[in-house]
Amino acid sequence: MSDDPAHADVQVESVRSAFLAALQALPPRQRVVLILRDVLAWSAAESAELLDSSVASVASVASV
Numbered sequence: 752m753s754d755d756p757a758h759a760d761v762q763v764e765s766v767r768s769a770f771l772a773a774l775q776a777l778p779p780r781q782r783v784v785l786i787l788r789d790v791l792a793w794s795a796a797e798s799a800e801l802l803d804s805s806v807a808s809v810a811s812v813a814s815v
Contacts, residue, residue, distance in 0.1 A: 784812040 774782055780802075787798040788809075799809040 781812050784809055 774785065777785065783802065784798060787793040787801065788795070793801075795806045795810045798804075799806045802809065
C-alpha cells in the first residue's frame with residue numbers, strides 16, 4: 752500500500768469510474784432504487800412510496 756496522495760487519487764478515480772460504469776449498465780428501475788437506497792440512504796418504505804411501488808418490490812430490486 753502506498754502513502755502517495757497521487758496513488759490514492761488514482762484509486763479513488765478508478766473506483767468512481769467502475770461504479771459509474773456499473774450504474775449505467777443497470778436497468779433504469781434498478782438504477783433508481785440503488786441511488787435512493789445506497790447513495791441517499793432512503794429506506795425501502797420511502798423509496799417504495801416515491802416509486803409508487805411495494806416495499807417488497809423495492810427491497811427485491813436492491814438485493815439484486
